[in-house]
Amino acid sequence: MTQVRTRFAPSPTGFIHLGNIRSALYPWVFARASKGVFILRIEDTDVERSSQEAVDVILESMQWLGLDVDEGPFYQMQRMDRYKAAVQEMLDKGLAYPCYMSTTELDALREAQMAAKQKPRYDGTWRPEAGKTLPPVPVGVRPVIRFKNPIGGSVAWDDKVKGRIEISNDELDDLVISRPASEGADSIVGTPTYNFCVVIDDLDMAITHVIRGDDHVNNTPRQINILRALGQEPPVYAHLPTVLNAEGEKMSKRHGAKAVTEYRDEGYLADAVVNYLARLGWSHGDDEIFSRQQLIEWFNLDHLGKSAGQFDEAKLRWVAQQHMKTTADGELAPLVLAQWSKRGVTVPAALTDGELLPRMCALFKDRCATTVELADWLAMYVADVQPSADELAGQITDTVRPAVAALRERLSTVTWDKAAIAAALKETLAQFSLKMPQLAIPVRLLVCGRSQTPSVDAVLELFERENVLKRLQLT
Known part of the structure; x- marks a missing residue:
């Protein structure tokens, strides 16, 4: 049986938010559930927008969430020689060809097609075919390299989220797989494009399952065709629906999304965030709260949701509260x-x-x-408290003041444990004919700085006695 190999392949072009990191969580947990391998690949070919700072945030976020990596991180910019060699191999095998159509010519072609109510697409001018005479090669022009997409038929796959998807090959034009080489370069192969690099990476890394956002669906038929041209069968695909923000917009920095590391800094438990994220697009019956180990035991690709998940901060807080209780x-x-x-x-x-x-x-x-x-x-x-002067004035009445003093006196000599503190409170209440709130609220304000806490005896027991006596001293 083939070992499961999944990957997370982010572009370091901005901070990583919860919608992005979910595309790491699912391939990670699927690899763990399948005793497989999880690979991290940094797709940094957008040199102008990629940054080391963004890479660092990706690595920090994954480390905090416990999404440990078995192989990588691999960086695409460090694999350029491999991609260029693969493009040359495709040229040598007749699977790709140089195209000398200029940007101006391409724009004019697209405008004419749109005016004729046709889908704008490359028309194969430079595609070599039996019996076809190609135009003369223009002097001094460096070509792009295009993949010879199959003509006729269709490309299809059974997506684990979206079901059967089938695209006619006639809908796909010949994809540019390499940009023009620089002047004076030894080869006509320039910089390989994203869609081509992804295919070579998935091939070299023996990826068996591609679990990624559904914004990549349109790339998939092209990538499958390139893989098949290279003699490889494609992996299993699962295209995850988008994560929406509270307003129903795609989660993004522009629409107020926070970096994953902000949730760390705000004190959320990593397991709580993993639990919440998992439920944003996957389910195990009606289970809302589960441990990381349960997630690994239960996870499979058959229960991925087909509709967009919507981020809800209140729900995240509720999940986080449940995890706080059980940690x-x-x-x-x-x-x-x-x-x-x-x-x-x-x-x-x-x-x-x-x-x-x-x-x-x-x-x-x-x-x-x-x-x-x-x-x-x-x-x-661990620090002095500052109770509200107005609250104190309302609670420390002439009736209560002597009761506080009497309680302080009792607490100075009792055994310092919950039972003895509770007894001292009861004796003081009886002595002054008070009800518990009449004494407990002033004590909370003086000692804790707030009027609401758990049981007073349990709270006081955890203080040093001297601290309590000092704070109960009424001048």
């Missing part, structure tokens, strides 16, 4: 430390190791979608 506290603790480190927070030694910070994470993680939010909640344990 081990010991895994969250270093992520919180990393957030504090970015903010320049000095962290007490007691929180850098041991069980205290994981216990804090356990208490507050249900309230959070991101580690940034968790670090915000837990900041009360």
Whole structure:
């Protein structure tokens, strides 16, 4: 049985957003599910628009999401000699030919075709055929190289998303596979074009499954014909529907999409983003929340969605919350430390190791979608708090003030654990005939800086006693 080999082949011409990275997730998980090989290929032939910065963001994004690569990254610009040799091989075999039609002539041809209500396409002027006399070669003109597309018949494939697709060969003109060579070059082969480089890469890398965006569907029949001309059968294709933004437009930087690395910086868990992205175009029954391992066990190409997925930030946050709840506290603790480190927070030694910070994470993680939010909640344990003066004035009444003082006195001597703190609260409530909110809200404001927290006894237990007593001191 042939080993599955998939690839992700981004162009480093701008930052990579969630819509782009989904085209990496599916071939990655399919390779993992099939015990196959996942290859990264950087298609950097657009020299003017490609940048190392964009490459770095692609690599960072994949590393953060855990989309590990088995082979690569390969860079197309480093493989130019191979592509040029392949073009020359096609010339030698009569599978391609030089075309001397100028841009001006080509434009005039297209205008005439459109005026005649015909599809604009190259008319084969320079295509060599038996018994055909070609025009004289113009002096000093460097030709493009065109692929001899089959005449008649059709090219068809069974797309794993779109089903059977069949295109008449007569709809396809002879594709330019190499631009003109520079003046004085030894060969007529110039710079090979994107569509040709892709075919040679897929051939050389023995790609078995091409899983990519459906903006490439129009390239596929041409690529299949070139592969077959070279004596190879095409891989399995799966063309994924577009990812739309919240407004129903194609996700893009121009339409407000964020770089994948921004979600990392905002504190989303990588597994949550992988879970959300997977569900943007694939399903396993009604399962909404699943682990990375479950995704690998369940994934196949038969359940890819046929309609466009729509990005929904609220849904992403919900998925992220579910993952926060199930992530081990010991895994969250270093992520919180990393957030504090970015903010320049000095962290007490007691929180850098041991069980205290994981216990804090356990208490507050249900309230959070991101580690940034968790670090915000837990900041009360490592920095001074600034409760609202208006809230304090409304809560610290003449009735409550002596109760706070009495509670502080009790907390100065009790065993420092949740049960003893709870008992001290109850005794104080009974002593002053108060209900829990009348005392708990002022205590939360003074100690935590906010009026809503988990159970007061559980929250206070995780503070150092001296910190609590200091914050409960009413002047």
